[in-house]
Amino acid sequence: MPSPQKLKDLEVSCREHFTRIFETPPILSASAPGRVNLIGEHVDYQDGLVAPLAIDRHVVASAAPLQEKKALIWSSTSNQPPVVVDLNPNHPLKAPDAWANYIFGVIACYRAAGHDTGGLAIAIDSNLPSGAGLSSSAALESATALIVEEFSGNHLPAKERAQLCRKAEHQYAGVPCGIMDQMAVNCGLKDHALVIDCRTLEITPFTLPAELSMVVVDTKVKHSLADGEYAKRKNDCVKAAEILGTQMLRDTDIEQLKQKQNQLGNRLYRRAHHVVSEITRVKDFTAAMKSGNPKLAGSLMNASHASLRDDFEVSCPELNTLVEMAEKLEAIGSRMMGGGFGGSTINLVHSAKVNEFTDQLVKKCREEHGWTPEAFVVSAVDAATLSEFS
Ligand code: ADP
């Protein structure tokens, strides 16, 4: 597997793209990492606990101010002429291209909060797969946010930036996401995973032992969170919480679920069962990691996958195949990650066996199932930041 462009190279390439497209050099760049989530899936929007970490794959944004009150938005991924958005008071509510709304949305949300940038040109480059469950959307928003903060002279604390980026994704990209992705991207810590309490936004980092490696396996099946199933699951959770007489499923437990099983009915019971049991698994997982019991932590990852597959029904055949194969290849733990219906699995593997694991998994999947996933090792890095121009 070719190794991804190093962050420094990516920053150079983004600056070069900018200079070529806008015929002037940028004055600022920002980089934002993607994230993996070890455990705690589909619980952030129910105030649950999650255990993500920022990874060594990034979205980079290079930018310069403009005289005119316009945003010119370009990305190497679409590689089309820049999208132009008028920033005058009667500007359009949305950018004309769906992807550009992740950027325009951030600019618009900062402006609504009183942080005006003036006009700007922005170019995006990335070595983070998009739509693979690695939070390219939150990385794109967060890199943009850092640029906007620098240009407007108003710097927000990381948690506030995360909340503003989430608002932009809700209002402009139309994705009703939880807060986990933006928090992981803006609060990541090198060599650490973060337990994030999605109610209080309190973060408890824990170290990742060097003898364990994290492998992302991308099905290459693309999901679209914006339409459909994600919102349906979220609504199911709201309905279940209502029946249980609580605001958030975080505040209930399995006993209470059982007592109301008939009122909930089969589907809502299973949805709530996933959320409640997953929050417990996050606590047990971090306790297991902290006490040096990766085997137990891994079994909780597999239990998380089973719950997402059977109770929450957000997996798909490709994800199930990868998890089953990972178990046979003696991964410590493996589960689907992200919204579901495609995207990637996250696998915890002994570092000594990691090359063999990735090679075998890709080879066997191709031979036995006729499709080829992409597997790569990730490590924990620091949060989104402005880049130094050297
Ligand atoms: P994920 O966040 O898991 O990668 P999402 O579906 O939430 O998946 O976000 C993917 C969307 O984000 C893409 O469809 C695109 O609109 C936008 N996006 C991500 N990275 C880029 C990029 N480098 N250039 C342009 N748009 C991007």
Ligand code: MG
């Ligand atoms: Mg996303």
